[in-house]
Amino acid sequence: MDTQRQFDRQLEELKKKLLRMAALAEVMIDKAIAELVERNERVAEKVPEYEQEVNRLQIEIDEAALALLATQQPVARDLRFIMAATKINAELERIADLVINITECVHVLAGQPPLKPLVDIPRMAELARKMVRDSLEAFVREDTLLAEAVIMTDDQVDALKDQVLRELLTYMIADPQTIERALALVLISRHLERIGDHATNIGEDVIYMAQGQDVRHPKTPRPTEP
Amino acid sequence: MDTQRQFDRQLEELKKKLLRMAALAEVMIDKAIAELVERNERVAEKVPEYEQEVNRLQIEIDEAALALLATQQPVARDLRFIMAATKINAELERIADLVINITECVHVLAGQPPLKPLVDIPRMAELARKMVRDSLEAFVREDTLLAEAVIMTDDQVDALKDQVLRELLTYMIADPQTIERALALVLISRHLERIGDHATNIGEDVIYMAQGQDVRHPKTPRPTEP
Numbered sequence: 001m002d003t004q005r006q007f008d009r010q011l012e013e014l015k016k017k018l019l020r021m022a023a024l025a026e027v028m029i030d031k032a033i034a035e036l037v038e039r040n041e042r043v044a045e046k047v048p049e050y051e052q053e054v055n056r057l058q059i060e061i062d063e064a065a066l067a068l069l070a071t072q073q074p075v076a077r078d079l080r081f082i083m084a085a086t087k088i089n090a091e092l093e094r095i096a097d098l099v100i101n102i103t104e105c106v107h108v109l110a111g112q113p114p115l116k117p118l119v120d121i122p123r124m125a126e127l128a129r130k131m132v133r134d135s136l137e138a139f140v141r142e143d144t145l146l147a148e149a150v151i152m153t154d155d156q157v158d159a160l161k162d163q164v165l166r167e168l169l170t171y172m173i174a175d176p177q178t179i180e181r182a183l184a185l186v187l188i189s190r191h192l193e194r195i196g197d198h199a200t201n202i203g204e205d206v207i208y209m210a211q212g213q214d215v216r217h218p219k220t221p222r223p224t225e226p
Numbered sequence: 227m228d229t230q231r232q233f234d235r236q237l238e239e240l241k242k243k244l245l246r247m248a249a250l251a252e253v254m255i256d257k258a259i260a261e262l263v264e265r266n267e268r269v270a271e272k273v274p275e276y277e278q279e280v281n282r283l284q285i286e287i288d289e290a291a292l293a294l295l296a297t298q299q300p301v302a303r304d305l306r307f308i309m310a311a312t313k314i315n316a317e318l319e320r321i322a323d324l325v326i327n328i329t330e331c332v333h334v335l336a337g338q339p340p341l342k343p344l345v346d347i348p349r350m351a352e353l354a355r356k357m358v359r360d361s362l363e364a365f366v367r368e369d370t371l372l373a374e375a376v377i378m379t380d381d382q383v384d385a386l387k388d389q390v391l392r393e394l395l396t397y398m399i400a401d402p403q404t405i406e407r408a409l410a411l412v413l414i415s416r417h418l419e420r421i422g423d424h425a426t427n428i429g430e431d432v433i434y435m436a437q438g439q440d441v442r443h444p445k446t447p448r449p450t451e452p
Contacts, residue, residue, distance in 0.1 A: 066309060073299035083292060086309070090316065169406060176399045183395070186409070190416070 007072050014064055014085050015140050021057045021092040022136040024050045026129050028099040033125040036106045037118055047103055054096040061089045084209040091198040098191045105184040115181045124160045124192040131199035138206045150203035157196035164189040233298050240311050241366050247283045247318040248362040250276045252355050254325040259351040262332045273329055280322040287315040310435040317424040324417045331410040341407045350386045350418040357425035364432045376429035383422035390415040
């Protein structure tokens, strides 16, 4: 009984660390885009620190998961939970990496006059941030409906990415002086799109964990099917 | 003894499936870039099929790993091997995804006159392909030196990515008619760079598996250190 309680506490600890990582990732997205919109470098100055904390958490979570697998030898739901935790861990670490890529593009833009008022990119960032939050919320609550909502939101992010590209292409073609800035914005939109992809992966992991059912490649015919 | 033999056979099976995935990913990279260089759509026509096979293998490998963890409750090296296999599995699936993104950019270019003779992008593709191959070779042989070589190659891929961007920017600025094509090539170089990143992740997983030592964030100070 005591062992079970200790095990449960360790699982809770794992959850808390993942939530902390996700909260950091959210703040990183917010700050990076705020720096872009407000054109104020100080807004995002803590982002590299946050990323380091995410990296530390990633290692801690992997080690904790490995220790749990080795010492508790969990099966069934607990096993699926721990496997999901290690996958979500990797997704969150990549999301933080992508925010670092975004800040690099933002720094390219910092020294130059603004190209245009930014609407779609902050909107993409807001959607991506919400996807990250909701996917983790879905994980801790084992809420597959919320996980499905996250997956569906990805279409909106993708549509915005295409819209951003189309609009920026017209700027580039009309005025070569805009090319470098427009390209930086295109890359930012791509990084945001990938953050959405990672949140989608988390949503899929949650559904797999909860239902023991793989939704990652629904259109892939399985060789075992008739 | 018999159980141990069965377990070993299952681990071998896992290895084989990962090698098959990596071989598919390699062929996909080759074909996608050959289509780009040779400007012949038929060269890469099997790429979507290969990606479907990669997706099927991903699910099979995850299920096999989960079954091994649940039924064999491995510890120490075997446990680290299985955890590495699930991570490598995810990396390979993403590499295949990225090749699909590359073929989309290649299709944008297909209907238009060639922008320039391609040198750096095929070189990047060759490096990325070799990184994928070597990282899996390092995994099956538990060869940490080879894994380190993979990680070092990533700097060359990154340098080529920067070079591609600089060169294509000059085309775009000199002639707005080149913008759409140049942008497609920039995005291809980004996708190749990310394939290199995923192979690097595999290399790091191999070192972690072999040495029980995390090399993913060497510059991150651990909170437990003085």
